[in-house]
Amino acid sequence: MGRPQQLPLAGLLLLSLLPSQLCTICKVSKENYSLLNPLISTMVNSKYAGGIQAANVLLSLKLAGVDHQSLEKQLIQEAKYIEEKKESNLTSGQLALAILALRACQNPNESDKHLQLVSQLEEKFREEIEHMGVPGGNPKTNYYQLSLAVLALCLFNGSYSITELNTYFTPENKNFYFGGRFSVDTGAMAVLALSCVEKSVRQTDTNGEDLQNIKNYTESLAKKILSEKKENGLLGNAFSTGQAMQALFVSSAYYKEKEWNCQQTLDTVLEEISQGTFHLPIAAAQVLPALMGKTYLDVNNYSSCANNSGLFNSSTPEPTTPVEPTSPSTWISVNYTVQIQETFSIEVTVPKGSVFLNVMEEAQKMNYTVFRFSFVDSMWGPYITSVEGLEENRENRTYWQLLSGGEPLKEGCGNYVVHNRDYLEVRWSKY
Numbered sequence: 001m002g003r004p005q006q007l008p009l010a011g012l013l014l015l016s017l018l019p020s021q022l023c024t025i026c027k028v029s030k031e032n033y034s035l036l037n038p039l040i041s042t043m044v045n046s047k048y049a050g051g052i053q054a055a056n057v058l059l060s061l062k063l064a065g066v067d068h069q070s071l072e073k074q075l076i077q078e079a080k081y082i083e084e085k086k087e088s089n090l091t092s093g094q095l096a097l098a099i100l101a102l103r104a105c106q107n108p109n110e111s112d113k114h115l116q117l118v119s120q121l122e123e124k125f126r127e128e129i130e131h132m133g134v135p136g137g138n139p140k141t142n143y144y145q146l147s148l149a150v151l152a153l154c155l156f157n158g159s160y161s162i163t164e165l166n167t168y169f170t171p172e173n174k175n176f177y178f179g180g181r182f183s184v185d186t187g188a189m190a191v192l193a194l195s196c197v198e199k200s201v202r203q204t205d206t207n208g209e210d211l212q213n214i215k216n217y218t219e220s221l222a223k224k225i226l227s228e229k230k231e232n233g234l235l236g237n238a239f240s241t242g243q244a245m246q247a248l249f250v251s252s253a254y255y256k257e258k259e260w261n262c263q264q265t266l267d268t269v270l271e272e273i274s275q276g277t278f279h280l281p282i283a284a285a286q287v288l289p290a291l292m293g294k295t296y297l298d299v300n301n302y303s304s305c306a307n308n309s310g311l312f313n314s315s316t317p318e319p320t321t322p323v324e325p326t327s328p329s330t331w332i333s334v335n336y337t338v339q340i341q342e343t344f345s346i347e348v349t350v351p352k353g354s355v356f357l358n359v360m361e362e363a364q365k366m367n368y369t370v371f372r373f374s375f376v377d378s379m380w381g382p383y384i385t386s387v388e389g390l391e392e393n394r395e396n397r398t399y400w401q402l403l404s405g406g407e408p409l410k411e412g413c414g415n416y417v418v419h420n421r422d423y424l425e426v427r428w429s430k431y
């Protein structure tokens with residue numbers, strides 16, 4: 001008599017023991033895929049300098065089910081080079097991305113390729129942990145990259161220590177914050193990594209305490225991401241939202257349904273796409289998987305890799321960035337300030353439509369001693385490394401922060417379009 005009652009109870013119990021099986025995922029409907037075409041064409045029509053630069057894009061296209069052979073060929077070349085060279089100067093996160101991109105959607109019947117890369121990543125992860133020294137120290141790179149490394153090791157059978165994760169991934173760790181502000185991108189990548197670890201711990205040896213801590217961290221980080229939700233549904237800003245959505249997809253057991261209106265977030269992202277917000281290939285690559293209901297945890301799941309090639313249209317022209325053609329007669333003037341301890345200001349006149357970098361170049365021409373600067377190119381555009389001869393320093397966690405009207409910018413100096421009477425600042429800061 002008791003049986004029919006016990007069975008559903010046992011089922012319920014099982015469900016509550018397997019929280020990560022529950023998933024609230026909202027995604028763009030097939031009828032609406034054309035709204036994603038600007039992202040696809042941005043990614044497919046760009047030129048990629050190094051193979052590693054293409055990794056983010058290839059990973060994204062594979063998860064979305066759009067195949068792009070030439071990108072993959074380029075990356076395989078690069079991988080061969082790294083494997084042979086052994087001594088490689090890639091950072092942990094770059095190598096992790098290369099592995100994720102190469103192995104994503106690989107037919108499980110094919111023999112595992114690039115095992116060498118996984119053991120190289122183990123080594124780089126060790127170096128990161130060693131660099132942190134004691135709890136309270138910092139990694140060589142940052143927690144976004146550390147999380148990418150843990151994720152790739154977890155998905156592809158690399159080794160890492162769960163005890164170390166327990167030590168270093170407490171949500172209060174300062175590396176989750178830049179200048180006191182929670183970094184949504186970083187927290188999201190950590191949630192993805194920890195969710196993978198949680199799944200694999202549960203499958204193997206279940207050290208109760210380790211598992212309990214991992215769950216606790218995931219819950220806290222998911223809550224922190226939700227606390228960065230804006231009125232319009234974005235999580236952090238437009239550029240962190242895709243990764244934050246992925247994190248909330250895999251951690252839905254840890255928050256209540258009413259705490260997040262996924263559809264609202266999705267609609268706002270679609271609106272941002274139409275405004276050209278994701279015009280950089282890297283920005284498009286980071287946001288696309290979530291819109292298709294995919295997460296980085298799907299990369300080793302062959303059966304979730306659909307072929308959607310026929311549904312997308314990469315021949316549509318790229319959306320033009322909303323910058324009016326510059327007529328040479330329209331000039332604007334901005335106030336540009338370099339702040340270390342002393343402050344130097346200058347009034348700079350530039351053509352309408354200019355970006356922050358153009359202002360810096362103009363100021364440099366006017367007074368080289370005070371306004372000289374240097375930058376390196378990255379996937380997000382130019383990254384300022386020194387101003388007035390003062391170099392950023394990763395050990396000291398110093399960098400050159402960009403601001404307008406006293407507010408930190410959401411974009412780099414190559415993309416932020418300045419406006420008349422803008423009050424621009426580069427400020428020597430700590431994170």
Ligand code: B12
Nearest residue numbers: 093094185239240380381382383384401402409410411412
């Ligand atoms: C860590 C990080 C930083 C660190 C980098 C140093 C470090 N210790 O690693 C610090 C805190 C210094 C930083 C600074 C800035 N950042 Co930042 N950063 C990140 C983060 C969280 C991870 C980057 C990473 O490691 N990627 C993985 C590796 C494998 O890729 P990578 O290409 O090798 O990574 C390098 C570059 O990304 C570079 N970098 C980091 N931030 C930025 C920003 C710009 C504009 C450029 C060109 C390069 C760059 O540093 C990384 C390490 O070397 C990303 C989040 C994301 N979604 O990508 C944001 C992110 C890239 N940053 C962003 C921004 C806006 C900035 C700032 C412009 C903020 C400001 N107002 O000053 C400044 C850069 C100013 C300058 N000097 O030019 C935005 C870029 C959005 C956009 N459309 O351009 C992102 C996407 C965060 C966000 N959601 O808003 N950042």
Ligand SMILES: *[C@@H]1O[C@H](CO)[C@@H](O)[C@H](O)[C@H]1NC(C)=O
Nearest residue numbers: 028029031032035267270271
């Ligand atoms: C397609 O997108 C529009 C605008 O974002 C939305 O209002 C509509 O409900 C979507 N259609 C479907 C079938 O999901």
Ligand SMILES: *[C@@H]1O[C@H](CO)[C@@H](O)[C@H](O)[C@H]1NC(C)=O
Nearest residue numbers: 050052087088089090091094
């Ligand atoms: C690694 O070194 C090569 C050659 O010295 C250089 O071209 C490349 O940009 C370096 N990569 C990184 C990530 O530093």
Ligand SMILES: *[C@@H]1O[C@H](CO)[C@@H](O)[C@H](O)[C@H]1NC(C)=O
Nearest residue numbers: 105106107108109110302303
């Ligand atoms: C892998 O091989 C098995 C047995 O040969 C076959 O049934 C299965 O369809 C293959 N899987 C894929 C994804 O090709």
Ligand SMILES: *[C@@H]1O[C@H](CO)[C@@H](O)[C@H](O)[C@H]1NC(C)=O
Nearest residue numbers: 112115155156157158159160
């Ligand atoms: C994972 O790696 C271990 C050794 O580190 C090996 O014994 C095991 O067979 C590997 N498992 C898979 C699925 O590749």
Ligand SMILES: *[C@@H]1O[C@H](CO)[C@@H](O)[C@H](O)[C@H]1NC(C)=O
Nearest residue numbers: 215216217218219220221223
């Ligand atoms: C995680 O654990 C700490 C200490 O054990 C506790 O204070 C905190 O409330 C827990 N967080 C969550 C989200 O359960």
Ligand SMILES: *[C@@H]1O[C@H](CO)[C@@H](O)[C@H](O)[C@H]1NC(C)=O
Nearest residue numbers: 297298300301302303304305
């Ligand atoms: C793999 O993907 C399929 C289809 O999306 C899904 O049904 C299945 O649960 C996934 N398997 C794992 C282990 O995540």
Ligand SMILES: *[C@@H]1O[C@H](CO)[C@@H](O)[C@H](O)[C@H]1NC(C)=O
Nearest residue numbers: 065067306307308309310311
């Ligand atoms: C995906 O489908 C398209 C046609 O819809 C086909 O041309 C292409 O070869 C397929 N790609 C893969 C990897 O199956």
Ligand SMILES: *[C@@H]1O[C@H](CO)[C@@H](O)[C@H](O)[C@H]1NC(C)=O
Nearest residue numbers: 034310311312313315316317
């Ligand atoms: C792709 O775009 C071209 C040009 O914009 C258009 O003619 C064609 O109908 C589109 N195809 C699909 C499948 O959307």
Ligand SMILES: *[C@@H]1O[C@H](CO)[C@@H](O)[C@H](O)[C@H]1NC(C)=O
Nearest residue numbers: 335336337345346347348423
């Ligand atoms: C720029 O703005 C600062 C702060 O408002 C002000 O002190 C400075 O005089 C201005 N510089 C120029 C050249 O207008």
Ligand SMILES: *[C@@H]1O[C@H](CO)[C@@H](O)[C@H](O)[C@H]1NC(C)=O
Nearest residue numbers: 344345366367368369370371
């Ligand atoms: C550059 O600015 C500094 C500080 O305001 C000033 O001492 C110096 O004379 C200026 N140099 C030129 C070439 O204007």
Ligand SMILES: *[C@@H]1O[C@H](CO)[C@@H](O)[C@H](O)[C@H]1NC(C)=O
Nearest residue numbers: 391392393394395396397398
């Ligand atoms: C790092 O900070 C220390 C202490 O403030 C300083 O002595 C050192 O010169 C800094 N290093 C660099 C490369 O800026």
